[in-house]
Amino acid sequence: MRSTKTITILGESILPGESKTIDMEIAKLHNTAKLKIPIIVSRSKIDGPIVLFSAGIHGDEINGVEIVRQIITKKINKPKTGTVVCIPIINMFGFVNMSRQFPDGRDLNRVFPGSKKGSLASRFAYHILTEIMPLVDYAVDFHAGGASRFNAPQIRLAPNNTELKILADVFNAPFTLYSKNIAGSFRNSSSKLNVKMLLFEGGKSLDINESIADAGIDGVKRILSHLNMLDPKHSIEKQEKNTIYIEKSAWIRAKCSGLLHDSGYIGSFVKKGTVLATITDPFGKFERKVKAPNDGYIINANHSPIVYQGDAIYHISKTIGDGK
Structure with a gap:
């Protein structure tokens, strides 16, 4: 069914069949230079779910950024149906400084849902949660291990959630861990908006690992195929093993x-x-x-x-x- 619905993000409209990059600008650098966070939106003319792929909520977790970059460059984000939203770097401040934190020293992934008049990190969390997440049906947020700790590719999801369990099976990372939502996290606040979010962990900070990126890309294609959103030109690798659940x-x-x-x-x-x-x-x-x-x-x-x-x-x- 052809969509006639217009999506609006940060005051910009995206029509069915349209692709657009929207620059999110909450604050400038201390030298007054503008710091823009690109939000890449690609819509099909056919109605369907809205899926978000995000990374870089911790600015030093580069491997997740690489996964979302590849989703864009390989045009996996051009859906057969529905809409795909990509935010390769959420914490652009931390990315510029090669740091996990925001310039105010806060962990962005612990200040959600944020505040319109709070700290810099809190304001940023507020705008993401109010401007973008109410539109989203499904999401995968990509992370890496911190402090030189290398994570085997894994999905983390809240326990006792049947819908997330189905998505984790579909993503089929080598490992799946049950992990409770943490207060103040992006995942916790998104779940309260009924966004079905998986958290991907793989690799370590300040590093790009090809096998980790491949695991993330393969999982994304399986998720989009499951939602009937994947363009047929993208092949899916057949996996012989199912994800291993670790309780x-x-x-x-x-x-x-x-x-x-x-x-x-x-x-x-x-x-x-x-x-x-x-x-x-x-x-x-x-x-x-x-x-x-x-x-x-x-x-x-x-x-x-x-x-x-x-x-x-x-x-x-x-x-x-x-x-x-």
């Missing part, structure tokens, strides 16, 4: 400070006692093995060459779900 997991922490020598088990299943890494001192006096405390999948690994006692160095699954 419980735990961090393995360093028992001493030193140089961390990772054994490369990220994304793999390991048996109890497997040597995941060795921690050494710089002077050749000791070598201490880091062993898996139980059988499980390594879903996050610390890639920092130096660790301190108590640092989280591996995230290992403890309970595997049956996907039901």
